[in-house]
Amino acid sequence: MNSFDLLKKHYENRSMAAMEWKLKGRKVVGYIGDDVPEEMIIAAGFLPVRMCGDPGSDMAEADKFSESFYDPSVRSILNMLLTDKYNFLDYIIFSHSNDAVLKLYHQLWWINNLNPDISFPPVHLFDILHTKYLTTGLYVRGEVQKLKTKLEEWSGKTISNEMLSESIALVNGNRNLLKKIEKLRFVEPALISGTDALQIIGSSMFMHKQDHSRLLEQFLNLPDQLSAKKGIRLHIEGSDIDNNEFYNIIESCGAVIVNERNSWGNTYFQDNVDESCDPLEAIAERYHLRPSRYRIQSLEETALYCLHSTTVAKAQGTIFFLTEGDPAPTWDVPGQKKALEENNIPAHNLNNQKYFINDIDRTVIKTEVKNFLKSIKNI
């Protein structure tokens, strides 16, 4: 099995690394959202595993305890927790990255309160807030300190600055390698498809960073594996996508996805933690103020970011993928589209998309995307 196949395997079998880790008698921390500092979990000696939903399974258990009209990928996590799919987790860290995740955090408490026989691993909320102001920065600093204390309590060990610096270097190293993957998409023609890129990036969230970086290096050292990807170059904006089904569909229509605003894709590894200063300060600063952080961007900034992401990757068009139950990104769309239009970049909306894409949805998406691609070709 070559390095890419292994990465892919980890993307498909998301608990594989965690199971191996546990066999060594070590503990696994699940986390939700892209605002949780993995560096700190690693420094505490745990394996961080980003939690995701399962579009293939039903929501029968989640339906018993939660409304059906909010982010289905987060609801799906609830369903997985209730059906023991995450029984390998020792702890869970939630971030206040959006309402849905915060709701899930509350739901676990209420489910247990009303049904004491249903229990979950110990949880912690990393309450990262949402303005760029100093007052928020100071609050986030406090939250980083609280998270450190919680991790120390869980591990029974003090986390030293050396341990933090080491894990920061490890995660930054992984980010730097992923940036090389990004470059391979930005070149013309692209040398990696969007579907493959999602798997390479995503597997980093389920594996030990050292192992992931090693496989990435192997992959990057064998450029023969790469081939030119033909097709109309697209950038994807909108809701986070924790699986590659949508990319598969788009790329099967004759497009190649060269960039995305998606915390499961290229947004994941932007903005390194500063290695030149106090590690906790650097972590607080990165997670609060990183330029790529969606939550602190104004409407104007999301428009500029969208335009930049499209042009830097030399994409010929942008598709907005907006899942039902995830309304926040829809507010950015009119401004983002305007910015693209002013620069003669075509854009297309896919509104109210399902988390689980069935055959009918697939046909509809394909038709819309093919028409969009045709319109780009005709320009």
Place this chain on the structure above:
Amino acid sequence: MKKIKNTNKQTNPGHKRSVKQLKVSAITSEYQKEWFRNTRKRLAAGEPFCLANADTPHEIFLTMDDIPFVATQWWSAIISAKQMSAYYFDKMNEEGYQKNICRYCTLPLACAMDHHPVKAPWGGLPNPTLILAQLSCDEQTKIFEQMAHEYNCKFFALEYPAPAPNYPRWWEKVENDWEEVIGAQALDLRVEELKELIRFLETTTARTFSYKKFGEIMELENQQEEYLKKIRDLLAKVRPCPVGLPDQLATTMNLQWHRGTQWGLDHAKMFYEEIKNKADKGDSVCKNEKIRLMWIGRGLWHNTAFYQYFEKQYGAVFTNSMYLSIAADGYIRNPRGDYLRALASRHMFMGYCLRDPEWQLKEALNYGVDGAIMIVASNCIDSVGNMFISMTLEKAGIPVLPIYADAVDAREWDDESIKALVSKFIEERCIGSK
């Protein structure tokens, strides 16, 4: 200023205003209209003006020589009551915003985006100096930012730290031990933000913030909320119910917009005395009261007549909602020597307290209701978690009927079928269980 006639002729036969019973309702509602006319005059004269969410510290505006403000929810209710929500939402959809955007907080934005003062209720809002909101949900940020853009003014965002999943029996503690309920870290942040807000207003409006005056406002407000608490305690006890939900909702809200003023206190007293008088005389909204119902969620502003519909048919009376109950349980603060910190504690987790299943159950038991109707807006994240309210009440033997509808968007309100649903619920689950 010339009064601009509302030329919008849209009406919807399904949506009716309720019949009000209380004198104080008429007085407070007339005062609110007069206040708005007056506010418009003040703005035309060049005074600063703030557009602020209901769950923000209006007390600050009041302290600073009464900087005029309009609460977005109140404005939303006005637009809705004028039957204009459908017109505005259609307009937003035309502008490229999705059909399923949330409604409650969006209506004022939709109105602002229309830039059509002749169509807007009361001639529309002038450009504010400042827009103020807590970032209590993801969309709030976007809506208020866009609104500031439309009005070409600043948006002052107050952070919303995550509330704990539960603070047991907060209503017994929040008056005195608010520091413990809210937590020092969140309060520290909010106090800093309030100071920044005050400094911003001081520098942009050249008005001063008198701490002494602020203290007086906070004390007046406590007294006013004490009356609302007395009303709540009285209404919970008295059978049959002496005053219906339409009066309760309208008057409580009109009083809350003027909390901290002598007028607010005087009229809260009047509100109490009028109800007390009715109770003493044995007056009731429905002589034949058989079923007591609780309304859970936002007020049905576009159709307050709905609340009275079931009285004749079933003797079913809507006795209570969160509006009066939160005034009673959520506002009063013992300042403990720090009015600013006490104010910070007032709004921080109010939205969360309102949806606390245990508090809802406490109020259901307090009023002795036979059932609860819960409005669930599936476009609003705040509705997520409502199932726990249902479960908690049902577990205690109180049946709950969720109705999936929007409190301000009349387009999706199917009056006949919802009435049928509630009728069936009353027949099968409320009468049946008696």
